[in-house]
Amino acid sequence: MELPSFRRHRRLRANAGIRGLIRETELQPSHLIYPLFIEAGLAGRKPIPAMPGQDRLGLDALAEEARVLKGLEIPAVLLFGLPESKDERGSQAWARDGVVQEATRRLKDADPELIVIGDVCLCEYTSHGHCGLLGPDGSVDNDASLPLLAETAISLAEAGCDIIAPSDMMDGRVAAIRIALDSIGRTETPILSYAAKFASAFYGPFREAADSAPAFGDRRGYQMDPANARMAVDEALTDIGEGADMVMVKPALPYLDVLRQVRDAVDVPLAAYNVSGEYSMLMAAAERGWIDGPRAIDEALTGIRRAGADMIITYHAKQWVEARR
């Protein structure tokens, strides 16, 4: 008998049925987390120009949003707030009647099963737009910021957040937040740490959406250098050591190698944040007819899963589920 002289890989690509049987990576609505921007004092919804298809929501729009997400089987949201006022310390971040605290109560009232994730950071609440407290020299004072971040985590947990997600990149914040949550009896509230958060140009549209651009300087003194991958693993291990239950790599698409390296190095669940700039680039090209939007979205999200993410925070969540129906 004559042996075949080459492999025929196309045999397993002949039709949708066989492709489905051998597909290695699955993407389901249950993997998706949808970010929401909630603006104090806003009635209804207001489009975000730099993020076509995304809106800022008023508190009065949240019950309906929860209903829509349930219909789409999207299990979780990540909340960002635009407060009525800002100050040097970012005190609206931990105000008991702060916009995210109130939004959490309304979302949990509307759908107790919706997983509400509270983003812990000061940049949306400080007048200077940095993620922590400023020291006398104008740089962010790491240790002085920790109690404020811990206080923010407490207020979010008390408002009903199911998961606390610190995104500020201060050292020691996971430990500070774990101790704080335990001290109020919230021993069962998990922490999803933005462990490897890079100082990225891809956050541009978010800073318009959340009105959180730094008034001076940049975030390179606390967010990671985009050139470093080993350091991302080190960051993840540090946060897990401090008590993080899950870790995140952010952004996603320019950092798929980092996702893979962190995935291979740790055993806790891994999240990827498919950030605002990744979203807007794709939407802009699709709007111009340069790429097929729904297919590109599916491919991007599948790639992030294939790189090792368990869950994906993405502005595409609703579009992706709708397109697949």
Ligand code: PBG
């Ligand atoms: C707050 C925060 C940012 C993002 C999430 N949390 C902005 C930043 O660090 O400047 C960006 C998310 C996105 O671009 O979608 N620190």
